[in-house]
Amino acid sequence: MTPLVSLKGLTRDFASGSGFLKPRRVMRAVDDVTLDIPRGSVTGVVGESGCGKSTLGRLVLRLLAATSGSVTYDGADIGSLPPAALRAMRRNMQMVFQDPYSAIDPRYTIGRAVMEPYQVQRIAVLDPKARLAELMAMVGLNPGLAASYPHQLSGGQKQRVGIARALALNPAFLVLDEPTASLDVSIQAQIIGLLEGLQRDLGLTYLFISHDLSLVRYFCDRVVVMYLGRVVEVLPQARATPRHPYARALMNSHFEPDPARRKTVQMLRGVIPSPFNLPPGCAFAARCPAATALCQTDRPALVTGTDGHQIACHHPQG
C-alpha cells in the first residue's frame, strides 16, 4: 500500500536578521527529511526544542513553503498545487496545535469556531446545529458550551475544540503538534485517550509531534528522532530500543514514575551547536560520548537496516 504522505528531501531555511541592520544569517530548520507516513498509522516525531519537528509538521501541511524537497499527499504534490486547489486539499489534512489557549479566536464562540471550517471551505451544512452537536460530542464536549467563549473554557476543553475543528472537514490525515504539551498531566492523558479512540474509530493517519519520548513510545507505531533539523533515527516499532547515541541520551533522560527505577544521570559534555552554524559532521558529535574524529568531519547518512530501522550514526550503540 502506498503511503498516505511522502516527504522527499524536505528542507526549510529561515533567514534571521532583517538584512538591514544585521547580516543575513540562515538557519536550516529542517534538513533533507525523507519520510513515508503509512495510512492509518501513527508516526511519532520526537526531539528537543529547536530540532525542527514543529517546522516539519508545518511543511507537511504546507503552512510553510519548503525551501526544497516535496510533500506528496495521496499521490498529489502539494507543493505545486495552485492556491485554490491547495485550499480544497486542506479538507483532507488538518492540524491540532500545541497551544489550545491561542488556537481559538478569542472573539469567536465555541460553536462558531467549530463550524468555521465550513464557512472557510464554503460548504453548506444541512443542519448546522446537529452537526455542531455531533462534532462536540465526538470530542467529548458538552454541546451546551457552544455559546461560550474560549476564555470560559479550561485548557483541556479548548484542546477538544481544536480537535473538533480539525475533524469537521472529515480529514484523513492529522498533524498533532505537541497537542498536550501545555496541559496538565491529568488532562494530557484524557486528550491522548481521545486521540487514540478517534484514530481507531475513524481510521485516521497521524503525524504526532512531541518532545516526550515516553508519550511517543506509548502512542505511536513508528518513531522518528530528530536532532537539529535532521532525522537521526527512525524506529520501525515504537518500543524498539534506539541505537543512536542521541536517542539513547533522550531515553536515559526520562524519569520513570517509579522510585524503584531511579537512575544516575550521565552528564552530557559539550555545547549544543548554534543552528545557524552547524558543524560539517554529525550535529551531535560535540555532545556524543561515542564521537570520534570522523564524526567531527563527516556527516553520517541515514541508513536503513533490514528491519526498516533507519539510523544516521557512524557509531551506533549495540
Added chain:
Amino acid sequence: MKIFARRLLAGALLSSTFLMSGFAAVAQDVTMVLPAREVGAPTYDPIRGTKLNVATTLIYDRMMLQDADQSFHGQLATEWSVTEDGMEWVFKLRPGVSFHDGEPFNAATIAWWIPKFAGTENAFMTEAIASVEIIDDLTVKFTMKNPDPNLLSNMATTFMGVPSPKAYDAMGDGYGVTGAVGTGPFKLESFTVGQETVLVRNDAYTSGSALSENKGPAHIARLTFREIADDSTAFLELKTGGVDMLLSVPADFRTTMEAEAGLTVVTMPGRELFYMPINTTVAPFDDIKVRQAAALAVNQPEILANLYGGIGAVADTFLTAALLEGKVKDELRISYDPDRAKALLDEAGWVAAADGTRSKDGTPMTVKLWTQNGTEFRRITEVIQAQLAAVGITAEITVLDPASINDEYKKMTEHQLAVRSYSYENADILDWFFSAERLGYPNVSMWTDAVAEELRIKAMTGSRTWDERVVNFTAYHEYVLTQFVFAPIYQPVQSYAFTTDALMVPEVIRSTRVQSQTFLDIMVK
C-alpha cells in the same frame, strides 16, 4: 559638508554672542520693535529690495527727505533745480560726506547709483531718467526721457538710500544681507532676518537734515530693532521693559497702553488704507449697480467707531486724506448708504426674500469674500460680512495667507471681493492697482476701461510739474471712483509708543512717519 559645517559653527557662535550680550547692557543702548508690517524684510539692499524696514533709513542717507507737509529738505543733496520743461535736473551734493567704509560720497557715486536701478523691481523710481552727467565732483545733472514731477518724491523714499558703490559691487548678491554700507547715522553691525538688526552709531555723522534738531551723530549709541510678529508679545515686551519703543502700536492695545504708567503713546496721521476691491469681470459684479450697492453697503463709520474706538478716519476715496489727489468732489466720495444699496440691488434684479437674502432668477446672491491672515483683517472682514448681509448679500469668507492670495489673484478667475490694505503715500498707487497692464495682480479689480487708461497715462507721463500731476491724478482718481471698482473702508492712524523713563522722543514728527530724522533727535535718559 565643510562649508556647511563652517556656517553652522558661525551660526552657533553668533547665537552664543546673543546669549552673552544680554548680560552686558550698556547705557545708551536702545531696543525697539519694528512695525508689524516690516517684519521679515529680507535685505538692507535699497536698490533691489522690495520690502525694507525703517532701519534702512538709518544706514543710508537719501538725497532729500520729505516733511509731513510734503515739502522736501536736502540731505545728501544740498540744493537742486529743474528746467521749465522738466527735462533736466541739477543736484548739488553735500561736501565732506563719506560712507561707513571710508569711501567718499560724490557725483561719481550718483552716476554709478542711478543706472543700478535698471531691471530691478524698483526701476520705476528712475525710469524717467535718461542719463546722469557729472558736472563736477559735487554736482550732477539728470537728463529726463519725459518730465517726472514725482522724481523728488521718489528720491525721498527709503528705496533711494545711497549705498557705497565699492561695498555694493564687492558684496554682489550678498549685499544687504551680509552687510550694508551707507552714509547714514548708524552702521549695520548685525542682521538676523526675521529676528533682529543691531546698529551702532556713526560717530563721524554730520549730515543731519533740516528735519532734525541734531545735525551731528545720533544720541543713541547702539540701536537694536527686534522683529516680533505677535502684537501682544510686542506689547508685553514694552510693558515689562524688554524693549524701549514700539514703532507701531496695534489698535487693540492703544487704550491699554495709554492707561499704562510710564508709557507714552503718540498718534499721527496714517499712510495706510483699507479697502475692498471688487472684481469687475465676475457676475454679479460685472453689473456696476451691484458693485455700487456692495460699496455703499460698507458701513465705514461703524467700523471706525466700534473696531477702532473712533481713532483714525473713515475712507471714502482710494487715497489717504493727506494726499492732494484725494481731495475729490464730495458727490464722488463713496459713503455708507444702505437704502441706496438696496434700491440698486432691486434695480439690478436681485430680489430680497423674506429673510433678507437676495436672488435673481433663482440664483442666490452668494459671493466670495477673501481676506488674509491676521487679526485685524479677519476682524474687518467679519464685520463687512455682516454689513453685506444687512443689504442682502451673503458673503462667504476665505482666509488665505498673503502668498496664497497673490497666487490666487494671478489665476485671474474666481475672486470677487476681498479686504485689502495698502500703505503708500503717492497718488501713483492708483496706477499700480488699476492699470490695465497689470490684470490679476495688482489690478485685482480686473478693470479695463478705455477712458481710465487715457486718464491714467496722462497722469503718469503727461505731467510736467507737480501741480499738473496733482490735477491729472485727481481726474483719474475721480473717474475710478465713479466706476465702483472697490469700496473704501478705513484709514488707520499710525501710533508709536515708548517708555518715558528710557527715551525722549521729539513731540513733532517731521515726516509722514518715524524715520531717520526723528531717530537723530531721540535722547536716552
Added chain:
Amino acid sequence: MALLTVTGLGVAIGNVTPLDGISFEARKGEILGLVGESGSGKSLTALAVMGLLGRIGGRVTTGSILFDGQELTILAEPAFRRLRGKRIALISQNPMTSLDPIVRIGAQIDQVSRLHLGLSKPAAKARSIDLMQQLRIPDAETLHGAYPHQLSGGMKQRIVIAMALAADPDLIIADEPTTALDVTIQAQIIQIIVDLVRDRGLALLLITHDMGVVAQACDRVVVLYAGRVAEMNTTQAIFAAPRHPYTASLIACIPAHDQPEGTLLGIPGTVPGVLNYPPGCRFHPRCARAIDVCHAEVPVLQTLTAGSVACYLQGVPA
C-alpha cells in the same frame, strides 16, 4: 528535625482563598516534593514561605510558617529581607526570564554574597566563580563576565542555582526548576540539585508537577490538589500504595515504560479554578470512588502510621 514547619497555612488574594490549610514540614538533608497540577497552589506556597506574597497582592490569612524556630508570618519586612537569599533561597521556574538580561551574570551572583555576607567585590567574585565551578559550569572565569543571553537554558539554570547557593542558605525552594528546559538538560539539572542536597545537607522544597521527577529525586512527597493537601508520605510509599484516589490517578496519567496501548485514561473533568472550588472534597467531581460524604464534608488531613491523607476512603484499596 524539621527546619520548616508549615501548619494550616491559608492564603488569600483579594477576596479569594486559593490556599487553605496547607501543612507540611521540610527537614535538613531531605528533598520534599510539592506536587500538583496547575492551580493547586504550589507556587503560592513557595511565595508564602519566601514572604513574597505581597508582590502579587496576596497575604497569609491563617496558619503558621515556622522556620528554624522563627514565625515567618509575623516577621517584619526588613527582617524578612535579611532572611531571603541568605537563609531561604529560591530557584525559580524559568531560568530564561529569572536573570536580569542587562546585568552580567557574575554581578548577579556576587550581589547575594555581597549583600548578605558583606563580602568585598573581589571576594564575592572569587566565591561566585568557585560556586560556578562546583556546579560544573565550564570556563567559569569567562562566564562570570558574560550576559544571560549568551548562555543556554541549562547554563542559565545553573547560574540561578549558584545565585541560590551564594549565601549558603539552609532552605532552598526550587519552583519547577526544570519545566522550561529540554529533557536531556532537565535530567542533568535534577541530578545537580540532588547532589547538592546530599553534599550540603540542605533542606530542599522541590515544587513540580512531574511524577517522574518526584520518583527520581524526592525523599518525601506532599500532593496538593486545588489549594489543599491531598496526601503526604514518603516517595516509596506514595508510589507503592497511594492512599488518595487523586495521587493514584496522577501516577496513572504518565505512561510507564511498558504501558499497554489504550490504557492511559487520565482523570475526567478539569482542575477547578479558585473561583469554582466545589464543596466537600475538592476532588470529588473527578473522583471515580466518591461517596456521598465527599460531596458535602471537607475531609480532614489525617495522620496515619506513615504519612497523612485527606480522604474519607483513607487508603482503602479499590
Added chain:
Amino acid sequence: MSALRFLWGVARTPRGAVSAAVLVLVILCALFAPWLAPYDYAIQNLPGANTSPNAAHWMGTDEFGRDLMSRIIHGARTSLSVAITAIGISVVAGMTLGAMAGYFGGIFDRVVTAVVDLTWSFPEILIALLLIAIIGTGTESIIIAIAIAYLAQFTRLTRAQVMALRSETYVEATVNLGAGHAHVIFRHLLPNAITPVIVAGMLATGDAIILEATLGFFGLGAQPPTPSWGAMMSSGTAQIFIAPWIILFPGAAIAVTVIAINLFGDALIDALDIRNRLREV
C-alpha cells in the same frame, strides 16, 4: 450591545464617571448647539463688544459683541467634527495600510514602515502645516491635513497588532482550514486588532482638537464666522488685556475636553487591559 454595556461599566469607575460626564456634555453641545446656545453665534453687536461675563452673557462677549458661550458651544461642534472626522479617516486609512503591511510583509511593508517611521518622527503640526501649504486652506484641507498627520500612528499601531496576531495560533489554524487572505484579515486580524486602534484613535482625537486649535491660531481652519476654539483664541490674543475671557474660555474648553478624553481613554485602556498593546505609540 456588549460594547455599550462595557462602556457603561467603564463610566461607572470614578475616573470614568467624571470624564464620561464631561464628554457627554461636550458631545451634547456639539450635537444640539443651535438649541443649547442662548444666542445666535454670528449675530454681531459691535457696541456691546468685549463685555465681561455677566448675567446675560455668562462668558462675556467677544470683539464683535457676539455671545462667547454660544460661540464656545458651537465651537464644540466645529472642533469635535473636525477632530473626529479627521481621526476617523486616519484610523480607517491607517488600519488599511497597517494591516496590509503587517499581513503581507515584504517590500511593501518595508516601504510603508520606512515612510511611516519617518513621518512619525516629524511633529504633527509641521506635517499639517506642510500639507495645508500644498492643498490649500479650508475645513476640508484641515481635516485631510490632520488625518495625514496622524496616519503614521495608526499605521504603526495596526501593523504592530497585525504582526503580533499573525503569529497567533488561531490565524495559522484558520489558514490551515483553507481560509483565504480576506477571511483571515477581515474575520480574525482586524476584529482583534481594532480595539487598541479605536482607543488610540480616541486619545488622538484629543490631540487633534489641540492641533486644530493650533492651526486655528495660525489663522487656518474654519472660515469666519464659524466659531472654532482655536480661531477664537487666535483673535483673543489681541484682546488679552481688554477681554481676557475671550482667550481663557476657549482654552479651558479645550483643556477640559482633552483631559476628559484622556482620562476616559485611560480608564478604557485599563478596563480592556490593552496598555501593552498600545506601547508602540
Added chain:
Amino acid sequence: MLLFIVKRLLLLIPVFLAISVVIFMLVHLVPGDPIDSILRVGATPAERAALVARYGLDQPILTQYVTWFGKMVLGDLGDAIILRRPVADLIAMNLPHSLALGSLALVFSTVVGITAGALAAIFRDTWFDRGVMTLILLGSTVPSFWLGLLMIMLFAVTLGWFPVSGARTASALVLPVLTIGLGGVALVARVTRVAMMDIARRDFVMMLHAKGVSRWRIELGSVLRHAMMPVVTILSLRIGWILGGAVAVEFVFARPGLGSLLITSLNQRDYPVVQGCLLMLAIAVMLGTLLGDILQAMMDPRIREGMK
C-alpha cells in the same frame, strides 16, 4: 561599537537618498510658482525666462535634482529666493536656537518626566500616583501657544522673572522650554510609569526580591534602568520634535527656529529654504534614531550582540 556606528551611518546613505528625493519632489507639489512671487509685476517674458534659468527651473526635473543633490552634499543648499541669501546661512542662524530650545526642553521633560513617572510607578494606585499623573496630564492637554501666553502673563508680566520674548539672553529660554517641556513631561512620565509597572512584574524582579534586595534598590536600580529603554526609543523616534515641534511656541515667544523658518518660507513659496529645512529635520531624525540605537545598545547587551 565604532564599527557599528560607521556601518549604521553607511546604511543611512540610501535612506538619506530616498528622503532627499521625497523632499525634492514634495516641494514641487506645492502650488504657486516661486518665480511669480519674485517676478516684478509687469515683467517681460524675457525677464521671467532669465529668472527661471537662474534658478535652474528650466532644466529637466532629474537634472534639477542631481544638481541640487550634488550641491547639497557639498554643503550648498542653494539660495533662498525670497530671503535672498544662502539657505545654509538661514539654517545656521536658526538651527542653534532650535537646538538650544529643543535640547533643553528634552532635558527638562526627560528629567521631570522620569522622576514623576518613576515615583508614580513606585507609589502606584495611590493618591500620589493619580495626583501626579493628572497634574502632568494637564500640561499636555492645553494648546502650547495658550500655555505660552499664560506663562508670559504670569512669569514675565506679573512676576517679571523672565523676559517676555526673544532669544537674546539665556533667561529668555526658560519660559519656552517650560512650555514645550510640559508636553514632553506627560509623554515621558507615562511611558516611564507604564514601563516600570510592566517590568516590576517580570520574573527577574521577583528574583531580586527573593535575593533579599531592598525594594528601593530594585525599583530605582533595576526596574528604572530597564524602563529607560522604551523611554529612549520613544524619544529617539520623536527627535524631529526637538527641532521642529515648537512652531507655535516660537511664534508666541518671537523666537527664531527651524520650525518657524520652515513655515515662513513655506508661506512665501521659498522652495530652497523649505527643502533645506526639511532636509535638516530629516537628518536630525536619522541621527536621532541612530543615537537612540546607540543608547539602547549601551544599555542592553543583547542589542550590542545583535550589532556584530
